[in-house]
Amino acid sequence: MTWSVLHIIGIIAYAASGAFVAMQAKYSFIGIFVLGLTTSYGGAVIRNLVLDIPISDIWDRQSLLIVLITLTIIIFVERKWINHWKRWGHFFDSIGLASFAIQGGLLAKSLQHDLGIIVIASMFTGVGGGMVRDLLAGRTPLALKEEIHAVLTILCAICIGSGWNSPIELTTIVVFVVFIRMLSIRYKWRLKLHKWKKLKLPFNRSEKHNNSV
Template sequence: MSWEVLSIIGTVAFAISGAIVAMEEEYDLFGVYLLGIVTAFGGGAIRNSLIGVPVSALWEQTLMFQIALVSITLVFLFPQKSLAHWNRWGNYFDAIGLSAFAIQGALFAVNLGLPVSAAIVAAILTGSGGGIIRDLLAGRRPLVLKHEIYAVWAGIAGLIIGLELIKADWVLYTLFVVITALRIVSYIFKWSLPFKSLKPTIINK
């Protein structure tokens, strides 16, 4: 049950996130649907390619595609005045999708009997892969490549699940809420990882 719930949550959240980014960039209706679908299923496709599962398995998720299409349609038809702060809402839905798909990806790896390292990588790729493709198609620098804390939360979820510290569904859902909250808090307060710039310093005279 937890697998299906997380799949639905992640699909809805990332489909909405992709649609919002497309509307921010003033894409047409086709672009909105394309970016929404790619964001919702891109991470799973990358994960499957890495761990040896046929990418074609994604096409068997008929229900998830239907859920994604309905979610994108509702967002597109939603009154613009009710979604005045597009960027903020996009980041909130992105946080939900990141958490849900990171946990789902880690569970996928564990169920295949793969090691902890594979669970961490699967969590990061499933949680952030769709967002990376979305940002590239939208002409943006992917969040995961910035110094802003993003994929780290997915990696932590993957580590916890890979070590098989989760013994009950309620603990799994608690982890989902915690990872989502951490991502939102890091976005609001602009937490960042250490970085070094190689750009020359301009001295104003």
């Protein structure tokens, strides 16, 4: 029961994140629906393509109804709610990240795929929709700037591959992912690649040579 509630919260969170990004970009109500639906289902579309299963399978009536109701409500809320989303958005978005990654992993597991495919399915389902959303909004995808997203989806996949499937176990995964994600935001955890900063590319040398001539 708890897992079902968390997954519903995740669906609402992803739909709302797409809607609020559209509002920040000053898109019309059409843009709100497009980005909301893209965030909620974009990752599942990519996942189904990778797993070679019909894309039409993602259109679950219950989840689609939840997304549409969420987006309709958001259209009529005042724009000041964007500030509230900025405050609490990361928390609910983390629930969405975990629940969607788990959903992708469970689907791959049910199809008897190995751990590698389970990881790919979890990753695409967890971060794929957000990446497409950010691209449509003209932003750099958040998942490409914060490696914690991918790490947490891999963690979800490993748990699913290890046989975690009971409601209590799935709820534990969600709670842990949310906890780690919020810590990473609070303390700004980043993987620093110092060597890349010192890397001199060939075209930089040619530009310097041309400038000196």
